[in-house]
Amino acid sequence: MRILLAALLALAPTAAHAQNLTESTAAVRDRALADRTAWEVLESLTTEIGARPTGSPAMTRARDWGVAKLQALGFSNVHVEEFPAEAWVRGPESAEITTPYPQKLAILGLGRSASTPKGGLEGEVALFTTFEQLTAQPPGSLKGKIVVLSQPMPRTQDASSYGALSRNRVQGTAEAARRGAAAFLVRSISTDDTRLPHTGSTRQAEGPAPIPAAALSPPDAELIERMVARGSPVRIRLNLASQSLAKVPAWNVVGEMVGSERPDEVIVVGGHLDSWDAGTGAVDDGAGVAVTTAAAKLAGQRGARRTIRVVMWGAEELDDSGEAYAAAHKDEVGKMVVVSESDAGSGRIWSVRLPKGSAGHPSVQAFVQAVAPLKVIVSREPAKGAGSDVAGLVAAGAPAVGFSQDTSRYFDLHHSADDTLDKVDPADLAQMTAVWASFLHAAANSDVDFRALAAAAP
Amino acid sequence: MRILLAALLALAPTAAHAQNLTESTAAVRDRALADRTAWEVLESLTTEIGARPTGSPAMTRARDWGVAKLQALGFSNVHVEEFPAEAWVRGPESAEITTPYPQKLAILGLGRSASTPKGGLEGEVALFTTFEQLTAQPPGSLKGKIVVLSQPMPRTQDASSYGALSRNRVQGTAEAARRGAAAFLVRSISTDDTRLPHTGSTRQAEGPAPIPAAALSPPDAELIERMVARGSPVRIRLNLASQSLAKVPAWNVVGEMVGSERPDEVIVVGGHLDSWDAGTGAVDDGAGVAVTTAAAKLAGQRGARRTIRVVMWGAEELDDSGEAYAAAHKDEVGKMVVVSESDAGSGRIWSVRLPKGSAGHPSVQAFVQAVAPLKVIVSREPAKGAGSDVAGLVAAGAPAVGFSQDTSRYFDLHHSADDTLDKVDPADLAQMTAVWASFLHAAANSDVDFRALAAAAP
Numbered sequence: 001m002r003i004l005l006a007a008l009l010a011l012a013p014t015a016a017h018a019q020n021l022t023e024s025t026a027a028v029r030d031r032a033l034a035d036r037t038a039w040e041v042l043e044s045l046t047t048e049i050g051a052r053p054t055g056s057p058a059m060t061r062a063r064d065w066g067v068a069k070l071q072a073l074g075f076s077n078v079h080v081e082e083f084p085a086e087a088w089v090r091g092p093e094s095a096e097i098t099t100p101y102p103q104k105l106a107i108l109g110l111g112r113s114a115s116t117p118k119g120g121l122e123g124e125v126a127l128f129t130t131f132e133q134l135t136a137q138p139p140g141s142l143k144g145k146i147v148v149l150s151q152p153m154p155r156t157q158d159a160s161s162y163g164a165l166s167r168n169r170v171q172g173t174a175e176a177a178r179r180g181a182a183a184f185l186v187r188s189i190s191t192d193d194t195r196l197p198h199t200g201s202t203r204q205a206e207g208p209a210p211i212p213a214a215a216l217s218p219p220d221a222e223l224i225e226r227m228v229a230r231g232s233p234v235r236i237r238l239n240l241a242s243q244s245l246a247k248v249p250a251w252n253v254v255g256e257m258v259g260s261e262r263p264d265e266v267i268v269v270g271g272h273l274d275s276w277d278a279g280t281g282a283v284d285d286g287a288g289v290a291v292t293t294a295a296a297k298l299a300g301q302r303g304a305r306r307t308i309r310v311v312m313w314g315a316e317e318l319d320d321s322g323e324a325y326a327a328a329h330k331d332e333v334g335k336m337v338v339v340s341e342s343d344a345g346s347g348r349i350w351s352v353r354l355p356k357g358s359a360g361h362p363s364v365q366a367f368v369q370a371v372a373p374l375k376v377i378v379s380r381e382p383a384k385g386a387g388s389d390v391a392g393l394v395a396a397g398a399p400a401v402g403f404s405q406d407t408s409r410y411f412d413l414h415h416s417a418d419d420t421l422d423k424v425d426p427a428d429l430a431q432m433t434a435v436w437a438s439f440l441h442a443a444a445n446s447d448v449d450f451r452a453l454a455a456a457a458p
Numbered sequence: 459m460r461i462l463l464a465a466l467l468a469l470a471p472t473a474a475h476a477q478n479l480t481e482s483t484a485a486v487r488d489r490a491l492a493d494r495t496a497w498e499v500l501e502s503l504t505t506e507i508g509a510r511p512t513g514s515p516a517m518t519r520a521r522d523w524g525v526a527k528l529q530a531l532g533f534s535n536v537h538v539e540e541f542p543a544e545a546w547v548r549g550p551e552s553a554e555i556t557t558p559y560p561q562k563l564a565i566l567g568l569g570r571s572a573s574t575p576k577g578g579l580e581g582e583v584a585l586f587t588t589f590e591q592l593t594a595q596p597p598g599s600l601k602g603k604i605v606v607l608s609q610p611m612p613r614t615q616d617a618s619s620y621g622a623l624s625r626n627r628v629q630g631t632a633e634a635a636r637r638g639a640a641a642f643l644v645r646s647i648s649t650d651d652t653r654l655p656h657t658g659s660t661r662q663a664e665g666p667a668p669i670p671a672a673a674l675s676p677p678d679a680e681l682i683e684r685m686v687a688r689g690s691p692v693r694i695r696l697n698l699a700s701q702s703l704a705k706v707p708a709w710n711v712v713g714e715m716v717g718s719e720r721p722d723e724v725i726v727v728g729g730h731l732d733s734w735d736a737g738t739g740a741v742d743d744g745a746g747v748a749v750t751t752a753a754a755k756l757a758g759q760r761g762a763r764r765t766i767r768v769v770m771w772g773a774e775e776l777d778d779s780g781e782a783y784a785a786a787h788k789d790e791v792g793k794m795v796v797v798s799e800s801d802a803g804s805g806r807i808w809s810v811r812l813p814k815g816s817a818g819h820p821s822v823q824a825f826v827q828a829v830a831p832l833k834v835i836v837s838r839e840p841a842k843g844a845g846s847d848v849a850g851l852v853a854a855g856a857p858a859v860g861f862s863q864d865t866s867r868y869f870d871l872h873h874s875a876d877d878t879l880d881k882v883d884p885a886d887l888a889q890m891t892a893v894w895a896s897f898l899h900a901a902a903n904s905d906v907d908f909r910a911l912a913a914a915a916p
Binding site for chain 1: 501504505506507508509515516558559560561562564651652653654676677680681684685688737738874875876878879880881
């Protein structure tokens with residue numbers, strides 16, 4: 001209680017913030033818990049736009065949706081920042097085992113996959129159950145083979161298994177191509193057991209020509225394993241069509257709750273508006289867009305001393321819009337109070353990584369106290385990064401804060417057709433919104449200087 | 459214990475059954491619990507054949523697989539019985555909302571769907587949330603509309619919700635066509651929330667021309683509901699291609715454990731070998747084929763007095779192979795001791811419906827006692843039917859026994875691409891096999907006369 005009182009005192013009242021006089025961080029938290037804005041934003045985005053890959057007509061509609069939504073919610077300075085981004089457009093796709101037992105396979109091409117030749121491509125399976133097994137093969141040893149990397153992904157609360165296994169998808173294509181493979185199939189980096197594969201970006205090797213690359217659903221990867229275990233050669237026929245575009249127009253959609261005392265001190269938060277094409281981008285990353293937008297509104301609508309800026313980034317999945325954003329705002333980074341992206345689905349926040357050295361500051365303590373009843377603990381680790389769209393800002397010196405969500409269910413859905421609104425629990429969104437709003441309220445109404453605290457930290 | 463002893467005495471020893479002297483129904487149960495045959499049969503069928511709709515090349519391979527499998531397991535009189543059946547062959551399918559918010563839809567055509575005209579078909583949605591809402595519309599009132607029936611299916615242990623809602627799929631097409639609809643879309647009769655729709659057979663109206671009909675995944679049905687709730691017209695474009703074939707060759711695959719004392723007294727059990735095309739027919743009905751085959755082997759391999767016949771029926775999903783089988787065996791029905799089909803997935807058996815009036819018979823009591831530790835209770839209701847493939851036999855007077863399985867998870871998978879081996883728990887298959895083997899052992903080694911018991915029952 002003493003800490004809480006200190007925090008309240010730290011939120012020094014001014015004439016311009018009469019309403020803030022009576023509103024504690026805990027009160028903002030409680031308003032957020034009862035608020036429906038995040039759910040309504042997400043329902044609107046998934047119903048009225050749906051899938052919105054960078055470069056698609058839907059992404060153009062999503063841009064206009066974002067502008068209209070921020071304006072309707074009372075944000076100021078609503079505008080669009082255009083930048084060039086890479087795009088990859090899926091065409092028709094199919095795959096089947098031809099030998100020894102003909103069966104259709106459920107696949108989904110990976111971002112940056114090459115197309116197969118006209119009429120498709122057939123090859124013998126070279127099966128590997130770990131990334132290391134694949135990279136242990138000598139150059140040229142997989143000539144003409146269809147590499148299948150079948151490693152399953154364990155379910156974890158902290159996304160650690162995604163951290164460990166996403167290289168199977170991201171780097172597997174290049175590792176297979178370097179060894180002469182004709183194509184690459186990866187077991188989806190997924191904790192689910194449906195026949196819905198999970199896409200995602202991959203990287204082509206420098207040197208060898210780009211090869212076709214796709215994700216297999218987990219049951220299909222296991223089917224191939226069972227056939228291979230019978231001992232005779234397994235052959236697969238692939239048909240993948242797609243188009244890689246080096247540069248398409250992309251847009252970050254921006255709105256602000258302008259600070260009344262220190263408008264040039266800016267807190268930058270957001271999610272990414274683009275999504276993969278198979279689902280409707282509900283958990284990746286409609287949830288992040290919705291929660292940060294709602295939290296900024298809730299923390300800013302009764303006035304705040306500093307500016308809270310929401311960015312709906314426009315090209316997270318394939319390109320690196322974080323770099324574009326950082327380059328466009330490099331002169332402003334020195335005035336950014338703290339930055340963070342919400343891009344880990346719609347699971348509840350269970351831990352926060354604070355900016356280095358800030359745990360003892362009264363405003364941060366007010367936040368920590370407010371969210372403790374929401375089962376949020378403070379990590380011993382300070383925030384390093386806080387999402388790829390703010391990585392450029394963080395590299396340029398902006399302080400970061402990170403909110404760890406329960407990802408137990410996220411990788412059932414992420415990058416698959418199953419990324420739809422019905423998978424989102426409104427109560428989870430409200431918890432997320434309450435945590436974000438509490439932080440934004442505490443940071444925007446104090447004079448906490450995260451750079452100075454980090455510099456003073458041991 | 460007294461009942462168990464009586465049951466054991468009822469299994470009168472003969473010189474031909476020296477091994478049976480020492481084997482109780484409970485001992486067969488325990489052998490079955492430790493046996494891997496059912497799992498191995500199912501693993502083989504789903505790996506080496508996969509999806510096998512009646513009339514497909516895969517069904518021809520499945521027929522040969524069935525013959526080889528029964529022979530390898532030691533069955534006698536292994537043979538194929540050909541009969542003509544209806545077939546429906548899926549072609550390319552797609553659907554999308556065009557107005558007000560363009561979004562792709564996950565659909566799967568229903569068996570007996572008509573094709574759309576070349577270039578597809580577009581129409582305005584007429585949404586109904588119950589079957590009664592649809593049938594309350596006057597004739598002609600839905601002219602040119604795409605009827606969407608969006609009722610969700612609750613999860614139940616006893617398949618009662620499928621019983622209540624399957625008419626949405628089976629009868630909805632005809633009800634829509636009678637009212638002038640251009641096409642019919644039904645929310646999948648499914649308890650799952652994936653983007654994988656569940657197909658199944660439907661019926662076309664007599665009179666109006668056949669119309670295109672497809673299942674929507676549950677999230678897609680909810681998306682349409684949300685759009686319709688916004689108040690402006692929702693339009694859908696459909697492309698469905700398929701071929702309906704009135705007569706293709708189909709096959710029942712048959713094998714017997716021939717009785718040593720009364721070989722002409724036959725117990726007929728089995729599952730159906732055909733499956734829908736999207737999955738691999740693991741739970742529907744590879745599990746039924748595998749469990750009844752394994753149970754017949756376990757109950758018969760050490761000798762039994764009566765014959766145990768396994769039938770892998772060849773056309774359950776669309777046609778009515780039960781009638782064909784009954785017609786071909788009508789002269790034999792009088793000697794059928796009891797008949798039953800396993801066709802409700804791979805969930806554990808929790809209840810048994812005994813032949814009418816048989817609960818007090820010592821052999822039946824031996825069975826009931828043996829399976830009580832497997833958490834199988836005796837229903838107060840006697841068996842009426844026991845699966846569609848034996849419905850013709852039951853109608854012709856054959857006694858039936860029915861095993862109720864836990865279907866809590868079955869309708870997550872049934873008729874969808876998700877019907878794959880990884881969804882089956884080998885321990886559940888072993889429980890099912892133990893229940894079936896216990897019954898077969900008890901019935902095949904006694905002289906129980908279910909017809910006489912039924913006639914004597916009040």
